[in-house]
Amino acid sequence: MSAPKQINLIIDGKKCTGTAGQTILDIASANGIAIPTLCYMKELSPWGGCRMCIVEIKGSPKIVPSCATPAADGSEYITNSERLFKLRQCTLELLFSERNHICPFCPSNKGDCELQSQAYKHSMDHVQFPYLYPALKMDVSGKYFGLDHNRCILCTRCVRTCDEIEGTHTLDISNRGQRNQIIVDLNTTFGESDTCTHCGACVANCPTGALFDKSQFYRGKLNTSDVIRTTCAECPVGCGLMVSTKEGRIINVFGDTDTLNNGHLCVKGRYQSWTEPRERITQPQIRKNGKLTPVTWAEAIAFVKQAQANSPKWQTGMLVSPRVTNETAKTVVKISNKFDRIGVRVVRNEAAICVQPDPAKDAMKKIDASDCIILLGARLGHDHGVLTARIRVAVRKHGAKLIVLQSSKSDLDAYADVAAPVVSLERAFWQKISGYLNEAQRPVLVYGAAAMSAIGVTVLERLINALETKKTGESISLIAMPRSTNSFGLAAAGVETVEEVMPWLETKPLHYLHLVASDEPDGGARWLEERHITDLLREVECVVVQSAYPSALTKLAMVVLPSTIWSERTGTTTNFEGQSLPVRAVLPPHGEAREDRAILEELFT
Amino acid sequence: MSANGRVKVATMWLSGCSGCHMSFLDLDERLVELNKLIEIVFSPVVDTKVKDMPLADVGIVEGCVNNEDQKHELELLRSKCKILLALGDCACSGNVPVLRNQFKLEECLTRAYIETESTEVGEIPDHELVPKLLNKARPLHEIVKVDGYIQGCPPDADTIWYALTELLAGRAPKWTEKNLRFD
Numbered sequence: 001m002s003a004p005k006q007i008n009l010i011i012d013g014k015k016c017t018g019t020a021g022q023t024i025l026d027i028a029s030a031n032g033i034a035i036p037t038l039c040y041m042k043e044l045s046p047w048g049g050c051r052m053c054i055v056e057i058k059g060s061p062k063i064v065p066s067c068a069t070p071a072a073d074g075s076e077y078i079t080n081s082e083r084l085f086k087l088r089q090c091t092l093e094l095l096f097s098e099r100n101h102i103c104p105f106c107p108s109n110k111g112d113c114e115l116q117s118q119a120y121k122h123s124m125d126h127v128q129f130p131y132l133y134p135a136l137k138m139d140v141s142g143k144y145f146g147l148d149h150n151r152c153i154l155c156t157r158c159v160r161t162c163d164e165i166e167g168t169h170t171l172d173i174s175n176r177g178q179r180n181q182i183i184v185d186l187n188t189t190f191g192e193s194d195t196c197t198h199c200g201a202c203v204a205n206c207p208t209g210a211l212f213d214k215s216q217f218y219r220g221k222l223n224t225s226d227v228i229r230t231t232c233a234e235c236p237v238g239c240g241l242m243v244s245t246k247e248g249r250i251i252n253v254f255g256d257t258d259t260l261n262n263g264h265l266c267v268k269g270r271y272q273s274w275t276e277p278r279e280r281i282t283q284p285q286i287r288k289n290g291k292l293t294p295v296t297w298a299e300a301i302a303f304v305k306q307a308q309a310n311s312p313k314w315q316t317g318m319l320v321s322p323r324v325t326n327e328t329a330k331t332v333v334k335i336s337n338k339f340d341r342i343g344v345r346v347v348r349n350e351a352a353i354c355v356q357p358d359p360a361k362d363a364m365k366k367i368d369a370s371d372c373i374i375l376l377g378a379r380l381g382h383d384h385g386v387l388t389a390r391i392r393v394a395v396r397k398h399g400a401k402l403i404v405l406q407s408s409k410s411d412l413d414a415y416a417d418v419a420a421p422v423v424s425l426e427r428a429f430w431q432k433i434s435g436y437l438n439e440a441q442r443p444v445l446v447y448g449a450a451a452m453s454a455i456g457v458t459v460l461e462r463l464i465n466a467l468e469t470k471k472t473g474e475s476i477s478l479i480a481m482p483r484s485t486n487s488f489g490l491a492a493a494g495v496e497t498v499e500e501v502m503p504w505l506e507t508k509p510l511h512y513l514h515l516v517a518s519d520e521p522d523g524g525a526r527w528l529e530e531r532h533i534t535d536l537l538r539e540v541e542c543v544v545v546q547s548a549y550p551s552a553l554t555k556l557a558m559v560v561l562p563s564t565i566w567s568e569r570t571g572t573t574t575n576f577e578g579q580s581l582p583v584r585a586v587l588p589p590h591g592e593a594r595e596d597r598a599i600l601e602e603l604f605t
Numbered sequence: 606m607s608a609n610g611r612v613k614v615a616t617m618w619l620s621g622c623s624g625c626h627m628s629f630l631d632l633d634e635r636l637v638e639l640n641k642l643i644e645i646v647f648s649p650v651v652d653t654k655v656k657d658m659p660l661a662d663v664g665i666v667e668g669c670v671n672n673e674d675q676k677h678e679l680e681l682l683r684s685k686c687k688i689l690l691a692l693g694d695c696a697c698s699g700n701v702p703v704l705r706n707q708f709k710l711e712e713c714l715t716r717a718y719i720e721t722e723s724t725e726v727g728e729i730p731d732h733e734l735v736p737k738l739l740n741k742a743r744p745l746h747e748i749v750k751v752d753g754y755i756q757g758c759p760p761d762a763d764t765i766w767y768a769l770t771e772l773l774a775g776r777a778p779k780w781t782e783k784n785l786r787f788d
Contacts, residue, residue, distance in 0.1 A: 096698075100703075100704070100707065102698075102699075102700055102701065102703070102704065103694070103758070103787035103788050104694065104700060104701065104758040104787070104788050105701070109787075109788045110788050116787060117782070119785075119787070120781075120782045120785045120786075121781075121782045123779075123780045123781055123785065124785075125697065125754040125756055125780045125785065126691070126697050126698065126744070126746060126751070126754045126756075127698060128746075130747060131698075131699065131703070131706075131744075131747075133703065133706035133707055133741065134707070135707040135708065136707070
């Protein structure tokens with residue numbers, strides 16, 4: 001393929017160079033010339049609908065939208081004439097007159113609205129056209145965000161975001177002309193939509209207050225908030241977050257555009273991790289006369305130290321949540337000589353994935369570029385929304401084939417060329433998928449914990465063999481996808497993995513058990529799901545639970561120590577690509593909560 | 606202009622919350638300075654002891670036009686003054702009072718006078734002294750010619766000061782990204 005042809009042009013009197021096929025807007029912004037836009041976003045395909053980015057072509061009476069017009073070699077463009085200013089002002093006035101844009105009570109007022117700031121920039125002190133005042137509805141049925149058609153300018157940024165980034169195409173435009181309206185599925189609501197994943201990317205990309213986050217309502221303005229970049233703690237994809245805070249509370253969470261998620265998030269990172277108020281443990285507690293009683297940190301620490309010292313070493317153990325940071329993992333390894341057993345509690349079959357020595361570097365890019373994606377026992381839709389979105393886009397936009405081998409139903413089944421349970425070993429089945437495997441040039445095989453079951457491993461081996469024998473010259477990309485946030489990091493630090501607590505507890509009866517539940521969403525209650533485990537824990541003399549949230553686990557505890565949550569800790573976490581990603585505290589610790597690492601250091605070093 | 610060389614100003618309060626007039630009073634000590642340059646001949650916040658609207662150089666109007674009475678007053682002011690300024694979002698763009706325009710007038714009145722939660726037996730006022738509501742509330746420039754706009758809900762005292770001093774100096778205020786606000 002020959003190198004793209006270089007073209008030379010003049011924009012506002014400045015000599016610029018670009019490559020053939022680039023739009024006027026692309027070349028202008030690369031050369032530091034700002035052209036006002038509304039419907040344009042660099043992450044999305046150009047639309048050319050709002051007419052804010054119009055430019056003049058020297059020697060032609062026509063004006064063109066610069067976002068959707070390829071630059072012509074040798075042409076001269078003008079982006080800031082009096083005529084263009086007036087036309088843009090006129091466009092804005094038409095937008096304002098078309099619907100009910102009443103700034104003073106819009107949640108995007110005072111700086112978070114691109115329509116408003118364009119009106120300011122274009123000196124729009126009144127609207128010369130008669131206002132239409134259409135009677136439009138609002139959809140506030142969604143759990144996390146709402147849609148107010150009164151403030152919509154039909155820029156279709158939400159439609160394109162939903163189609164091109166989340167890949168679900170839940171949103172579209174209905175009707176014609178003046179009756180144009182954003183539509184959810186086939187005219188349903190966000191609350192009732194079958195396809196909406198509530199990822200909130202449409203809201204993040206809305207230039208006005210038409211799509212708005214309910215939880216941000218009247219908490220404060222984004223443009224005056226503090227923004228801290230950190231890493232999402234909800235799954236091992238490790239999406240970059242940009243957390244906006246004001247006066248000690250989070251006002252919104254958006255994706256970081258400079259990290260592997262390209263600014264995209266799923267419902268877990270964008271909303272679930274912070275929008276719902278939850279009861280926290282704020283103080284250390286010691287069980288006195290059968291009741292957990294608040295005590296000082298000094299008292300709690302003295303008590304725990306004593307309890308551990310009083311227990312024979314062979315009867316002491318510690319279980320750690322796979323959500324903790326790499327730094328906490330190091331501390332856990334450092335203090336492991338104080339305990340008989342230390343383990344990280346992972347989900348079923350996850351241990352075998354965590355010992356995978358070489359995490360797939362650039363896994364995300366490989367998925368983007370793949371022409372055949374095979375998922376084996378990885379609960380993607382449910383657990384890793386951003387990765388799922390990327391796969392949907394690869395299938396829908398780039399024509400990749402998708403084979404989903406999974407026992408439970410998946411969000412991706414609808415997009416799959418083949419969807420089957422992991423047990424499918426029949427001849428006919430293999431014949432069916434071998435066609436896809438044979439044609440694959442850049443196959444990617446994503447496997448999760450369920451692929452490590454007895455049958456799963458057999459299927460995995462056969463798939464690898466089938467792909468390797470093709471000898472396409474390119475090696476297949478194997479991507480291990482654990483379910484727990486930092487199980488890779490903990491395994492790499494050398495913490496033993498524990499899939500089932502029962503046998504781990506039963507090897508030798510424990511006298512002292514330290515449970516680092518950290519900020520497990522259920523407070524670690526999941527650890528008690530095994531049969532009879534509660535009874536077994538009751539027999540342990542001293543159970544210390546280190547947790548952010550009260551749960552069934554803390555009810556069993558002799559001592560409860562308050563942990564910080566994802567937004568209050570510092571360190572690093574290792575994602576499924578093996579990258580060590582920064583975790584930064586965006587808020588001060590809640591109450592007397594302390595970081596897990598600090599608590600362990602204080603107690604055992 | 607009056608005999609003492611001061612510019613005659615009339616102000617008017619239509620469908621607005623009086624916030625714009627309050628913001629005008631927020632000029633504080635600058636009011637003293639302004640008093641040397643202008644004479645307020647008609648205003649809801651000044652007891653001008655006049656019965657009929659006098660002639661003025663500048664008319665400043667807060668609020669939008671909601672009923673026949675206000676429409677008449679505005680048209681009268683327009684005929685009495687040389688320059689007419691729209692003060693605040695309601696006057697410039699309608700703002701909150703035009704929210705009712707999405708609904709039929711009858712629906713609005715029923716909601717307000719009969720269906721409100723605290724009303725037991727309601728009645729829509731119908732008396733010759735009660736001004737008749739227009740079908741739609743309108744910003745000033747949809748009724749009369751407006752010469753200048755001061756946006757804001759309300760425009761703050763500095764914005765009002767800037768607009769007035771520019772006009773007194775014989776210049777039209779320039780609204781840019783720096784000083785234009787709709788909130």
